[in-house]
Amino acid sequence: MNLENKIEAQRKRMEQEKNKLDMLMKKAKMExxxxxxxxxxxxxxxxxxxxxxxxxxxxxxxxxxxQVAFATREVKNCMEQIERELARAEEKMPDTAINEEADEEENEEE
Structure with a gap:
């Protein structure tokens, strides 16, 4: 295979990968x-x-x-407490969901 054919084959593979990425991004947005x-x-x-x-x-x-319900001090305190709990939970548990999804997709392709 000459160099021009290799270049063209690589371009086709790149285009296929780009299309695959576009489809995955659309799927992620839809989900x-x-x-x-x-x-x-x-x-x-x-x-x-x-x-x-x-x-x-x-x-x-x-x-x-x-608007009235959320304006009360009691609700604001409750929301602040929940925000603190969420922040603590996020600190303890790093975001591994993206890595897990990528692993699942790789396994599906194999």
């Missing part, structure tokens, strides 16, 4: 969007459990309720 949507649904459902007949309230009314 993140799915997780975000699920979280929003769960949080909304949790909020609705505290309302009597939640369907009666408009979006603006529920927003006003949340």
């Amino acid at each position: 993140q969007r799915k997780a975000d949507n699920h979280r929003k649904i769960v949080v909304g459902a949790n909020f609705e459990t505290f309302l009597n007949e939640p369907r009666r309230y408009s979006e603006e009314q529920t927003r006003r309720i949340m």
